[in-house]
Amino acid sequence: MPKKTATKPSDETSATKAARTRERILDAAAHVLSRKGFAGTRLSDVAVQAELQAPAIYYYFSSREDLIEEVMWAGLARMHQHLQAALDALPAELDPMDRLMAAVDEHLRYQLSISDYATAAIRNSGQLPEKIRSRQLVEENTYGDIWRDLVDDVRRAGQLRDDLDPRTARMLVLGALSWTAEWWNPLRGSLDELVRTAQSLVRHGLAPVPQGEGGGTAQAAGQKARTRRKSAPAA
Amino acid sequence: MPKKTATKPSDETSATKAARTRERILDAAAHVLSRKGFAGTRLSDVAVQAELQAPAIYYYFSSREDLIEEVMWAGLARMHQHLQAALDALPAELDPMDRLMAAVDEHLRYQLSISDYATAAIRNSGQLPEKIRSRQLVEENTYGDIWRDLVDDVRRAGQLRDDLDPRTARMLVLGALSWTAEWWNPLRGSLDELVRTAQSLVRHGLAPVPQGEGGGTAQAAGQKARTRRKSAPAA
Numbered sequence: 039m040p041k042k043t044a045t046k047p048s049d050e051t052s053a054t055k056a057a058r059t060r061e062r063i064l065d066a067a068a069h070v071l072s073r074k075g076f077a078g079t080r081l082s083d084v085a086v087q088a089e090l091q092a093p094a095i096y097y098y099f100s101s102r103e104d105l106i107e108e109v110m111w112a113g114l115a116r117m118h119q120h121l122q123a124a125l126d127a128l129p130a131e132l133d134p135m136d137r138l139m140a141a142v143d144e145h146l147r148y149q150l151s152i153s154d155y156a157t158a159a160i161r162n163s164g165q166l167p168e169k170i171r172s173r174q175l176v177e178e179n180t181y182g183d184i185w186r187d188l189v190d191d192v193r194r195a196g197q198l199r200d201d202l203d204p205r206t207a208r209m210l211v212l213g214a215l216s217w218t219a220e221w222w223n224p225l226r227g228s229l230d231e232l233v234r235t236a237q238s239l240v241r242h243g244l245a246p247v248p249q250g251e252g253g254g255t256a257q258a259a260g261q262k263a264r265t266r267r268k269s270a271p272a273a
Numbered sequence: 274m275p276k277k278t279a280t281k282p283s284d285e286t287s288a289t290k291a292a293r294t295r296e297r298i299l300d301a302a303a304h305v306l307s308r309k310g311f312a313g314t315r316l317s318d319v320a321v322q323a324e325l326q327a328p329a330i331y332y333y334f335s336s337r338e339d340l341i342e343e344v345m346w347a348g349l350a351r352m353h354q355h356l357q358a359a360l361d362a363l364p365a366e367l368d369p370m371d372r373l374m375a376a377v378d379e380h381l382r383y384q385l386s387i388s389d390y391a392t393a394a395i396r397n398s399g400q401l402p403e404k405i406r407s408r409q410l411v412e413e414n415t416y417g418d419i420w421r422d423l424v425d426d427v428r429r430a431g432q433l434r435d436d437l438d439p440r441t442a443r444m445l446v447l448g449a450l451s452w453t454a455e456w457w458n459p460l461r462g463s464l465d466e467l468v469r470t471a472q473s474l475v476r477h478g479l480a481p482v483p484q485g486e487g488g489g490t491a492q493a494a495g496q497k498a499r500t501r502r503k504s505a506p507a508a
Binding site: 218 | 310311313436437440441444447448450453456457463464469470471472480482483
């Protein structure tokens with residue numbers, strides 16, 4: 039486990055300063071790890087990025103592995119806490135699909151604002167020694183549980199199309215969101231636009247096709263039939 | 274560049290045998306690389322997996338880096354060739370959305386059937402020395418171009434909802450598909466089910482909401498208005 043505090047916080051100010059330094063080291067490590075990968079991450083590079091001497095890192099983290107473990111875990115844990123707090127703050131009467139839309143919004147904005155952590159976690163998940171990996175898997179599952187509940191609520195409210203497997207649909211959605219850390223570039227489009235397109239794609243991707251009383255029914259039914267009949271012509 | 278042939282293919286049989294051995298080494302390297310990562314991939318492990326002596330690998334690949342480069346590139350290049358051939362074989366009159374559905378099908382089945390290569394490529398893309406990475410980026414862009422054309426055709430045919438940014442929608446879809454290499458497990462659901470759910474999610478995620486002549490219109494319009502108004506309550 040990483041050391042949580044500096045050893046000599048003689049007063050409020052030095053404790054605060056120690057916490058800030060620890061945070062700066064974590065940010066620097068996330069930066070290096072997201073670019074150089076697990077094997078390529080050297081404490082000397084982290085120190086340069088954090089603007090301190092390499093030995094100072096050992097004042098806060100007992101080893102290189104401890105530091106990397108904390109980075110890998112911190113990205114997911116922060117995202118998890120952030121999303122849970124955001125969902126808790128939503129009005130209780132909000133319908134399940136709108137809650138899911140809020141989660142898409144929060145996930146994207148948070149992931150891309152802490153993108154060094156997210157990219158480090160995504161790119162290095164297959165690189166880690168078993169000990170680090172297992173702690174991360176627990177956190178991944180906890181995060182996935184929030185999304186399972188969100189999609190289950192959507193399904194129970196009759197807002198999930200019945201041709202979708204709920205787990206598969208949820209994992210495809212999470213994949214679409216997670217992968218943005220690999221390609222999204224603020225120079226090629228705004229975060230607002232990304233959030234809007236993702237929300238629309240997820241909402242319409244999951245929701246039942248509107249069944250009108252009049253001509254709408256035939257068209258909606260026709261579209262569904264076409265999906266079933268011709269969707270995999272080359273399979 | 275990796276060596277393409279064995280040095281002494283004295284006849285058809287030995288040339289064929291050499292090609293098979295080279296393929297076996299690539300498969301073994303993809304297997305190890307997808308599990309151990311770039312830094313953790315040792316030629317001795319590849320040799321064990323390929324059931325040959327480690328020095329024999331140098332008969333086919335000039336270095337560890339050459340072998341890894343070929344694995345990273347081969348997964349994408351094969352996927353690309355496979356998808357292009359599958360699309361070329363489709364009936365010319367197939368409508369653009371159905372072509373896109375065929376591409377979803379082909380991508381998933383091929384990616385998950387060559388999953389060691391796909392997982393190796395996905396998990397290690399951030400780990401590679403610049404030289405290997407740049408060749409892979411070219412191949413990624415070429416593959417992305419196929420999807421750009423598919424989505425462009427869908428848009429031109431009026432089959433893309435007008436609130437979606439085409440590039441963003443395409444990248445979200447590719448993310449959903451690519452990420453399956455990280456989570457899909459044949460023990461928890463069939464490949465057919467995954468393909469069906471992905472096709473349905475993508476089709477309805479992209480397609481315009483059916484606009485019926487009768488009561489359907491109001492419901493479809495109501496859903497769209499709700500998307501716009503309340504989609505990001507906590508943003």
